[in-house]
Amino acid sequence: MNITFVGGGNMACALIGGLLQQDYPAGQVQVVEIDSDARARIKQQLGVNAVAALTEGINGSNVIVLAVKPQQLSAVAGQLAPLLNGQLVISIAAGIRTSDLSRWLGDYGGIVRAMPNTPSLIRAGMTGLYALPTVNSQQKEEAANILSAVGSIIWVEQEVLLDAATAVSGSGPAYIFYFIEAMQQAGTELGLTKEQAKLLTLQTFFGATQLASQSDEDVATLRSRVTSKGGTTEQALLSMEQDGVKNAIMRAMHVAYERAQQMGDELGGK
Ligand SMILES: NC(=O)c1ccc[n+]([C@@H]2O[C@H](COP(=O)([O-])OP(=O)(O)OC[C@H]3O[C@@H](n4cnc5c(N)ncnc54)[C@H](OP(=O)(O)O)[C@@H]3O)[C@@H](O)[C@H]2O)c1
Incomplete structure (x- = not known):
């Protein structure tokens, strides 16, 4: 070929x-x-x-x-x-x-x-x-x-699902970089060096995604398993929920999807 x-x-x-x-x-x-x-x-x-x-x-x-x-x-x-x-x-x-x-x-x-x-x-x-x-x-x-x-x-x-894929995987790397940036910044605020914060964050992303892709269980189950009652993870996730982090991420992806559709209209008209 x-x-x-x-x-x-x-x-x-x-x-x-x-x-x-x-x-x-x-x-x-x-x-x-x-x-x-x-x-x-x-x-x-x-x-x-x-x-x-x-x-x-x-x-x-x-x-x-x-x-x-x-x-x-x-x-x-x-x-x-x-x-x-x-x-x-x-x-x-x-x-x-x-x-x-x-x-x-x-x-x-x-x-x-x-x-x-x-x-x-x-x-x-x-x-x-x-x-x-x-x-x-x-x-x-x-x-x-x-x-x-x-x-x-x-x-x-259906082709419209490529706009959904754009909102998930096309723009997705940037969301992950954004989350990594936030984790690294907080790590340095807590006293780690930039290099330490970077390694801890990146390896955690790598390990978590590997675990999620190799596990038969869904991510919600994996998440609940590392969330012990009264522990640090529970407190962090509660804080994220109160700040509306999950909803904000979902809203952002809907916005990306709508923008993909608009761009299709704009680029296709030319
Ligand atoms: N990069 C990504 O991660 C990514 C992800 C998803 C989709 N895409 C898509 O992949 C496509 C390519 O992206 P890219 O990052 O590889 O872009 P790129 O590096 O700009 O490559 C495009 C190349 O095509 C050349 N070119 C322009 N007009 C041409 C013509 N008439 N005949 C032959 N060659 C011509 C350009 O030359 P000049 O520079 O001289 O114009 C340039 O070298 C884009 O449509 C983008 O939307 C990219």
Whole structure:
């Protein structure tokens, strides 16, 4: 399977790096990238072919991954439309709906939309995927294989659920960083050095998420198990409840979901 990435930025390089690490043949991957420095870097660091022109780049390709910025996608799709002859098109551009991309590609049906997140850059990503009904099962498998190179994937049956995935996993790393920031800051206020607070916080996040993912029990049960009557954890959680922390997090995610929908309207109109 020959794959062409259009746009050779951070996300494309992460995906290519992941594929190569899984022994995907470098000769079957190429990149269309307008910036000559970026092309040279891609060739040198990844050992894959990088070209400037779309016409040259998609020759003999079965899958085209659109990895340009959302604002650049309609222009790229306009150039791509007359060159398509049945290839699977995967878009990783945040916020652009398949209906808009399909229209820009001349009512094209072979589209999968992916919503990865930033930990994909270290191959610990989480990607939501949605396929138009006209995409066949082999093409869905191809899309799954490409995005699995940088982490875990889930398929959603309705595209609107990608906006929900955006609110959970797309924006999620920033919520976690925010929580980490608060824990580190409190740690230093309590007398720990910055380094100590950082290690204690990060390892606690790592350990807790590992425990939650390896346990058969739900997180509420795991939480109640570390909350002894009259202990420190109980006091801390009570304080968070009184401050409305859980509700505030949930409200923030609803706001992120609404913003994802607005962005789809704004970006798709262009
Ligand atoms: N980074 C993430 O964690 C993340 C997460 C979820 C989704 N995404 C999505 O992934 C996409 C790529 O993100 P990124 O962070 O990899 O962006 P990026 O680093 O800016 O990469 C995009 C690359 O495409 C190039 N480009 C622009 N127009 C082109 C054209 N017509 N033909 C060929 N190449 C072109 C850009 O060159 P110039 O710089 O010269 O314009 C740039 O090198 C975005 O749509 C983003 O929404 C990213």
